[in-house]
Amino acid sequence: MSFADLGLSDELLQAVEAAGYTEPTPIQAQTIPPVLMMKDLIGIAQTGTGKTAAFVLPMIDILGHGRRRALMPRSLILEPTRELAAQVAENFEKYGKNHDLKMALLIGGVQMGDQLKALSAGVDVLIATPGRLMDLFERGKIMLTGCELLVIDEADRMLDMGFIPDIETICSKLPANRQTLLFSATMPPVIKKLADRFLTSPKYVEVARPASTNTNIAQHKVMVSARKKREALRQLLRTDNVGTAIIFANRKTTVRELAKSLKRHGFSAGEIHGDMDQPARNAELERFKAGEISILCASDVAARGLDVKGVSHVFNFDTPWHPDDYVHRIGRTGRGGASGRAFTFVAPEDAEAIANVEKLTGGAIPVYELAAEADHETAVEAKPARASRSRPARDEKPKREPRAEAKSETFAEQRAERAPRREPRVEEPRRGRRRDAVDTQEDGSWNGPVPAFLSVSALN
Structure with missing residues (x-):
């Protein structure tokens, strides 16, 4: 099957061919025709299957006819993270170059002025994160009554991030007579309830078992203590034929420290996490895509949706707390039919977390x-210590020690003989104090004057 068999316009087919694609992926082949027929749709697909193009391509043809109105976007795509929203925007620019479509990206972390300017001019496609969209809507800066098509992408991730109440509010503000597309890697009960409420007789498309992992990815777990993780990571980076790699950690602080550590050891590494502002995150991501850095340390803010070609390895420096995150993390490699490798470091305290991951993926x-x-670095440092153990035979050692000891004692005796002998001083009792009073400290030790009957040398 080719893209021409899916009913796309000639202009769109030219853009797809120029992008280097000739055959649709399974999710694209099953999704594009019903979307072009204006049906609601639920798409269940693992990451890396071409899901984004599955809704971007038909949307471009659907929106090719119609006119724009100020502050009233014609379509809305909701994404859980800024990175995913930016990636969808890149897809629209790439595939929509032969169509007269206006697009706006509405995300946090960037100045709102340009976004409001674009909305005022009228847009065909609004790509937004729920938080920023709700902010502008509550300020009266945007109207959703003209939205004809809604896409809820990464719905299970929306659930994890607590966006479901916002999505329900947004859906209630949209026209009832609209087309709705919902995509998710899994279908937990909350997402199913959301779909039942806001979708009408949807077409159900599933191209893989929920939360299954890509068969093109060779998965491994490395049993290692927490303090040995960095050493194990450096060894794998040096010996496992790593081209480009993404290293995931559970905490932002770990991401920062890990990137610094890798740089100190001579690796070309960068970082991306939630504490960075959006321009800095975009710049770091562009450096990684351009090959200026070969290793990207990331928190789970980058786990889903990042589409970087040629990522050979994914390392889970920390075993993910949520098993779904494991699937999405390792999905950054093995994309587009290529093979990839994924290593997960498992410390003793990660036993429960890795068990949950293996339960979800269906195998050990x-x-x-x-x-x-x-342990090469440790061994090198230990060599001098082992070499220092080579000493003269033991029978030579006792010959020196007694001589030194005797010399010391003789010197002390000679010094004692030369020193003038002094009589011990007896302190007079203090005024108002009984002569026979006993001075002791709290621990029972003597703290009073030296008695006359003790013969004490000043040299002792």
């Missing part, structure tokens, strides 16, 4: 045994 992840070279 093979253990990867690190080669002995993992």
